[in-house]
Amino acid sequence: xxxxxxxxxxxxxxxxxxxxxxxxxxxxxxxxxxxxxxxxxxxxxxxxxxxxxxxxxxxxxxxxxxxxxxxxxxxxxxxxxxxxxxxxxxxxxxxxxxxxxxxxxxxxxxxxxxxxxxxxxxxxxxxxxxxxxxxxxxxxxxxxxxxxxxxxxxxxxxxxxxxxxxxxxxxxxxxxxxxxxxxxxxxxxxxxxxxxxxxxxxxxxxxxxxxxxxxxxxxxxxxxxxxxxxxxxxxxxxxxxxxxxxxxxxxxxxxxxxxxxxxxxxxxxxxxxxxxxxxxxxxxxxxxxxxxxxxxxxxxxxxxxxxxxxxxxxxxxxxxxxxxxxxxxxxxxxxxxxxxxxxxxxxxxxxxxxxxxxxxxxxxxxxxxxxxxxxxxxxxxxxxxxxxxxxxxxxxxxxxxxxxxxxxxxxxxxxxxxxxxxxxxxxxxxxxxxxxxxxxxxxxxxxxxxxxxxxxxxxxxxxxxxxxxxxxxxxxxxxxxxxxxxxxxxxxxxxxxxxxxxxxxxxxxxxxxxxxx
Amino acid sequence: xxxxxxxxxxxxxxxxxxxxxxxxxxxxxxxxxxxxxxxxxxxxxxxxxxxxxxxxxxxxxxxxxxxxxxxxxxxxxxxxxxxxxxxxxxxxxxxxxxxxxxxxxxxxxxxxxxxxxxxxxxxxxxxxxxxxxxxxxxxxxxxxxxxxxxxxxxxxxxxxxxxxxxxxxxxxxxxxxxxxxxxxxxxxxxxxxxxxxxxxxxxxxxxxxxxxxxxxxxxxxxxxxxxxxxxxxxxxxxxxxxxxxxxxxxxxxxxxxxxxxxxxxxxxxxxxxxxxxxxxxxxxxxxxxxxxxxxxxxxxxxxxxxxxxxxxxxxxxxxxxxxxxxxxxxxxx
Numbered sequence: 001x002x003x004x005x006x007x008x009x010x011x012x013x014x015x016x017x018x019x020x021x022x023x024x025x026x027x028x029x030x031x032x033x034x035x036x037x038x039x040x041x042x043x044x045x046x047x048x049x050x051x052x053x054x055x056x057x058x059x060x061x062x063x064x065x066x067x068x069x070x071x072x073x074x075x076x077x078x079x080x081x082x083x084x085x086x087x088x089x090x091x092x093x094x095x096x097x098x099x100x101x102x103x104x105x106x107x108x109x110x111x112x113x114x115x116x117x118x119x120x121x122x123x124x125x126x127x128x129x130x131x132x133x134x135x136x137x138x139x140x141x142x143x144x145x146x147x148x149x150x151x152x153x154x155x156x157x158x159x160x161x162x163x164x165x166x167x168x169x170x171x172x173x174x175x176x177x178x179x180x181x182x183x184x185x186x187x188x189x190x191x192x193x194x195x196x197x198x199x200x201x202x203x204x205x206x207x208x209x210x211x212x213x214x215x216x217x218x219x220x221x222x223x224x225x226x227x228x229x230x231x232x233x234x235x236x237x238x239x240x241x242x243x244x245x246x247x248x249x250x251x252x253x254x255x256x257x258x259x260x261x262x263x264x265x266x267x268x269x270x271x272x273x274x275x276x277x278x279x280x281x282x283x284x285x286x287x288x289x290x291x292x293x294x295x296x297x298x299x300x301x302x303x304x305x306x307x308x309x310x311x312x313x314x315x316x317x318x319x320x321x322x323x324x325x326x327x328x329x330x331x332x333x334x335x336x337x338x339x340x341x342x343x344x345x346x347x348x349x350x351x352x353x354x355x356x357x358x359x360x361x362x363x364x365x366x367x368x369x370x371x372x373x374x375x376x377x378x379x380x381x382x383x384x385x386x387x388x389x390x391x392x393x394x395x396x397x398x399x400x401x402x403x404x405x406x407x408x409x410x411x412x413x414x415x416x417x418x419x420x421x422x423x424x425x426x427x428x429x430x431x432x433x434x435x436x437x438x439x440x441x442x443x444x445x446x447x448x449x450x451x452x453x454x455x456x457x458x459x460x461x462x463x464x465x466x467x468x469x470x471x472x473x474x475x476x477x478x479x480x481x482x483x484x485x486x487x488x489x490x491x492x493x494x495x496x497x498x499x500x501x502x503x504x505x506x507x508x509x510x511x512x513x514x515x516x517x
Numbered sequence: 518x519x520x521x522x523x524x525x526x527x528x529x530x531x532x533x534x535x536x537x538x539x540x541x542x543x544x545x546x547x548x549x550x551x552x553x554x555x556x557x558x559x560x561x562x563x564x565x566x567x568x569x570x571x572x573x574x575x576x577x578x579x580x581x582x583x584x585x586x587x588x589x590x591x592x593x594x595x596x597x598x599x600x601x602x603x604x605x606x607x608x609x610x611x612x613x614x615x616x617x618x619x620x621x622x623x624x625x626x627x628x629x630x631x632x633x634x635x636x637x638x639x640x641x642x643x644x645x646x647x648x649x650x651x652x653x654x655x656x657x658x659x660x661x662x663x664x665x666x667x668x669x670x671x672x673x674x675x676x677x678x679x680x681x682x683x684x685x686x687x688x689x690x691x692x693x694x695x696x697x698x699x700x701x702x703x704x705x706x707x708x709x710x711x712x713x714x715x716x717x718x719x720x721x722x723x724x725x726x727x728x729x730x731x732x733x734x735x736x737x738x739x740x741x742x743x744x745x746x747x748x749x750x751x752x753x754x755x756x757x758x759x760x761x762x763x764x765x766x767x768x769x770x771x772x773x774x775x776x777x778x779x780x781x782x783x784x785x786x787x788x789x790x791x792x793x794x795x796x797x798x799x800x801x802x803x804x805x806x807x808x809x810x811x812x813x814x815x816x817x818x819x820x821x822x823x824x825x826x827x828x829x830x831x832x833x834x835x836x837x838x839x840x841x842x843x844x845x846x847x848x849x850x
Contacts, residue, residue: 054737075739090737092730094797095723103727104740106720113719156738 003030004066005164005195006051006082011060013046020046024060024221026214028164028195033186033209035227036199038216038239039403039433044199045087047216048166051197052084053077083157084166087199089149091141098124098137101156127159131185147178154185158194165189166197171205175291175457183209201430203232215239239433256281259317260451261333261420263302266311271297273475275311279420279451284442286466287455289495294475295455296338299422303335304328315420329358332418336409338425338455344409347398351390352379354397354408359415382411387437403434410441421445422453427461439465459488471495542842543790543806547813554817561820568699570809570816575684575701576601576764578808580783581790582712583756585804588787589716590749591729591796592641592648595780596655597757600633602776603659604761609672609771612680619677626765627758633659634754638747660777667773674769684766701763705805708759713801715752725749729796785832786811789839810835 006028013021021043028034036044049055051062053071062069064080071077077084091100098121099106107119124137133151141149150170157165167186171179186196186209198209206213210227215238222238261279266272271294279285287295300306302313304322313320315331322328328335337344345354356363356375363371363378379393386407390400397405406426413421423442427435442465446452456462462469469486471479471494479494555562580597587594608626611617617625633655640651674680683700690697716722724745727735736742760779765771788794789810790803814835818828 073739074737078739086737090731090734092727092734092797094726094730099723099727103723103735104738106723108720113721115718115720115723117718 004028005030005064007061007063008047008051009061009063011047011050011062012058013043013050013055014058020219021050021057022219024216024219026051026221027224028197029212030163030195031190031193032211033190033196033198035206035210035213036197036216037201037203037206037213037235038222042216042239043219044216045168046219048084048168048197048199051077051164052082052166054084078160078162081161081163082166083160083162083164085150085153085157085168085170087168089146089153091149091152093140093142095141096137097128097135097139097141097144097152097155100141100152101127101137101159103156105160123159124155127155131155131158132188133185147174147181150174150178150182151185154182158189162194164195164197166199168199169201170198171200171202179205203235206230206232206235256283256449260315261302262314262317263298264312264314266298266301266313267309268297268301268306269309271475272301272308275472275475275477277470277477277480279453280467281419281451282446282449283467284446284452284454284465286462286469287453287472288457288459288462288469288491289472291457293472293495295472296424297475298472299335299424299453299455302328303333303422305335329416329418333420333422334358334413334416334418335422336413336424336426338428344412345397345405348396350394350396351383351388351400351408352376352393355379355382355411355415358412359417362415378415379411382414386411386414386441401434403430403438406430406434406438407441410438414445419449420451420453422455424455425457426454427456427458435461459491462486462491463488542846543803543810543839546839547806547810550810550813550817554813554820557817558820561817566816566820568697568702570812571702571705572699572767573816574808574812575699575705576760576767577779577782577786577811578705578805579708579756579760579763580779581786581804581808582708582801583753583760584780584783585712585787585790585792585799585801586716586725586749587648587753588784588792588794589729589796589799590725590746591732592746592749593784593794594637594652594750594753595649596633596637596652596659597753597760597783598776598779598781599656599659599663600630600754600757601761601764601779602663602771602773603633604630604758605765605771605775606663606667606672606761606773608762608765609674610666612677613672613674616676619680619683622677622680623683623762626762627755630754630756630758630761631751632754634751634757635747637754638750641750642743642746656777656780663773663776667771669773671773672771674765680766681769682766684763701767704759704763708756709801709805712756716801721745721748721752726797729793729798731797782811783808785836788843789836791843793843794840807839 004027006026008024008026011021011024024043024047026047036048038044046055050057051071053074053076056072062071069080071080071082092103095103101124102120107116107123108114109116121137128135128137131154133155135148135151141152144152154167154170170182174182186198190196206227212224213227213230213235214224215222215235217239225235258281259278260281264276266275275298277285287298289295297306301308302322304324304327307323313322315333320331322331325335346357352375356378363375365371376393382388383390383393388407388411389404397408400408426442427438430438442452442454454462454465463486467483469481469483469491470477471481471491473495479490481490560566580601584594584597604626607629608622611625612619612622637652637655640646641648686700687697688700689703716725724735724740727740728742728746732742764775786807787799787804788807790800790805790807792799792804811832814832815828818831823831
């Protein structure tokens, strides 16, 4: 037991109205990757934030290398060799890579308060080299892709010579290749004896990277398992404490042939090239492809959030011109953004307001008076219908978990009672239980006759949910598959099918845009 | 086929992305203004007039230097105009009322600004009052204190005739008679150099950018955010105090009713020069160019006999235009 780096015992943490952590324990050894799993709100991040000095524990003991310690600030944690890479990127976009890595610990010149910029860049280069990262220390962080920014975060955490590295969902925003790159670095660090805590929602990653797995549920510690002994089903049932159907695909039948939305020859700069497709009533149409393939751009263009260069859109056979999102809603089209925090929710406002926000007009009496009984009733109906976990309608959205927030966004657009719903990564950053509830909801909506476009980067999700699957690559549609034809392998094949299709004459166009959109 | 290594590198993009663009645009704008006014009026293109533009820039320029720090850090300081007045009044109190030597008076004026800045910083960093409100409060506090201390009368410097020389004399002119650049302009140049060094070479400057770029990330990196915020507002206050000494010296009296409105010109100078009100971006050179644009515009329009009212309108339009250009640039990047 000599290689135990961190022991946490009996950790308690209360937030107003929530018992976030109850008698939690955790153990981390040197040279292991310890994956922490659990549903949203299970307390994984909270527990790790206690360890990283961001939250103060109410009770319990933390031992680092057998010594009881008091971690009262991020600084104190850093001094103990504990650093954390946060879920939301915590970088200063206006500063360079080197300046970010050494923020707060800049090499100083001989004159007090003066910086030694040369040494700063040299040391940053050393850190980057050690991690085999091909990054220029002088590059501004704003100019990097999200994946590279993630790497900068990790470089920053490791530049402190950390022995404990906590990563809170580092892979949520990464593509598969980028995840591989990250995991290579993680393995490399593990072999150097660093203890790594990896918080993740992607269970398929467990086998790739984990040595041990700790499961948490509702603020409680459930169990710690050796990765090679544990099965996915076992872990999932420990996480949710109930049976859910994660693997069984269920594609509802779609008898209707009525076309509700048709898009013809949509073009927008280099992002969308000649995109045409149809959407039937009661259908779930999956949009697959790699990050930057142009799926979100197509959705935003149909929704009127971006302008199109050319192309035609027909709603129920009638040609329409959609210039703004307001037009789109008028034609019965809604779009649920992938970035719910930025575009989908007013985080500082309560559940009720968020739900009725899209259809506020309905609740207005003359002179702009708000009919509060009606808003309350409507909000309550959707909270019940979608099983939104909130202590009350007056709870501010920012205090709720990711899955709950996503449900509020869905509820908000359901009040608009539109027929065409575009979901952009509806389950990103959501735990397994909430995911399965969202899948059920989408199915129910389709059964009610709503037409759904679902953009998703997760292949199992696309395969499980869609009647038909459109695959995009570099702004073009490369395949239109029925659910019977589609497999993970052929979707990936079409998703990476670069360059022009046979019959087009743009073969000279260089393909440099990939992954950058 | 690595997307990070093969970015789009068309010329316009590179040009638009560069940090220097707004400064370049501002500088080009200044040149255009000078050329246009020079063609429009022979009275504009005289040496005396250029000197008077420079002199008119000095006070606003020094104020703008300070507020540039605050704006880059993501804050705002509305109190600099009246804190400047407070500095002027305090210098007069030291020199005239208490009969202390001029250098002590100068330090007293700057010190008054420093105190106001520290107060702003503590209210913002420790009491968590939003900068807009905190400094709006300080605007009134400084204005009121100036009136109370001076008993609502201008204070002159009868005992120290040399005080006037601080701004209006010309050390350079004594050495090179052909170049009678007033000391106020020299002080602006030195102050700008000091500000630039602080902003780009020191820890304070680094944290000014870091705070404006992402305050929470800076805090989580273990930086003592509160202390550095207070330091930033203190620097701003120091420059406001210095501006107070300059303006008192120029008009040879401390006018307690003066000052309000100066803060807006200073903020405008910073913004025209490319300092982002959202924080994280800005340069000293840009701010100085911005200050020169404002005073050149005022001077030129006056020479062309454009009525004062219309000058104000035009200045307003220029500010909006400058910020709009900045937004266009960001959108392109």
